[in-house]
Amino acid sequence: MFLKRSLWTMYFFAILNADAVDVSDKADPHIVQKVVLSGVNVTCRCPFPFNLNLSKISVYWWRDGNKTFLKEDSKKLFSIKAGGAYLHLLNVTVADSGTYYCVAKQAGQTVGKGTGEQVIVHVAPSPLKIVSIRSGKPSPASLRLQCRTAAFYPKEFTLTWHKNGTEIQSGIRHQQNVTSEGLYEVISSLEETEPIKSGMVYTCQVHHISQLIPATANYTVPKEAVYSAVGLGWIVRGAVAATLIQVWAVIIYFVCKGNTKDSRAAGKRGTSLRPAVSSKLGTAVGSQQQRP
Structure with a gap:
């Protein structure tokens, strides 16, 4: 060979x-x-x-x-x-x-x-896919979005998020992966902590040398997402309130239990003193009656 x-x-x-x-x-x-x-x-x-x-x-x-x-x-x-x-x-x-x-x-x-x-x-990064992500854990985020690119080449890119046309500066994370073909994929996550309203438009935008016009994908907030965010907020508040009530109930229980024990102890001490006092008084009276 x-x-x-x-x-x-x-x-x-x-x-x-x-x-x-x-x-x-x-x-x-x-x-x-x-x-x-x-x-x-x-x-x-x-x-x-x-x-x-x-x-x-x-x-x-x-x-x-x-x-x-x-x-x-x-x-x-x-x-x-x-x-x-x-x-x-x-x-x-x-x-x-x-x-x-x-x-x-x-x-x-x-x-x-x-x-x-x-x-x-x-290789162009389009089409982009943008979806809403739900999490089972309580979080201050009112909305989670994820934007995924198609496999692209070369590696360099710029990805930005916009809300109603205004660029978002915080709550963004990027993850870049390499495919088996030597191409690149990006997953970008956005956590919105501000209150959301129905009809708000979130845009994921990717600039790449392969395209004269940036690739974009839009997500419009539906009414259901707003209701879910509000409901989740009330659930979190309710859970916190329930926890506080339970803590106060335990504290009150132990305080009341301690007071009850003190009252019973005091009652027993009072009962044991009364016969002794009565006995002393009867002895004193008898002595006086015997004197001439």
Whole structure:
């Protein structure tokens, strides 16, 4: 396997260096740049003189960084006609990004070469999805929204939230993930702590190099959400009030229980003293009656 790969590499450079022609050294340094969106078709051209016999021309294509020539398949098609050869990249993805070169030869002589065409593939973050998120835990937030982008490329982006057209500055969190294809996804969460009203419009807006106009998604507050927020508020208040009532009830119970014990103890002490006093009084009276 290693020997086969080495022989192919030697063949690759032999084609490029035939007749002392070095494409990397003598090609036009001005590379043509093509910025496209994922899913489109891209065509690269390899020019040569119009008067050449097409049946005797061999054209070789390769991508910068690879040491093998491109082969025709379901994603790449080759064509040739008077004046040039063409490489057709079909339904391009980010994986097709790179700089493509070519050389045309006739009878071992270089008759044409490309200056290099750099293909840059962008993937837009649209469509956006925005949904309302409910939480079972009590929270001061009156509304929770989540905005999710589609997979996009490159990584850089700007995401903002707006309420009735005014940008929101707080209560926002972003989470960026990488997909298995090397693309990026963003999940942005908004927690609204101010009171909400039916008909309020919340907008998630994403700026990305792939789009001239930012991608947007809107959420209009329905009446049900307002009622739910108000109901949740009363539930939280009721729970707090019930807790306070229970605490006060326990305190009052123990206070009253302590007072009852003190009263009973005092009553017992009073009862035990009365016989002693009566006995002393009876003894004193009897003594006085016995005196002459």
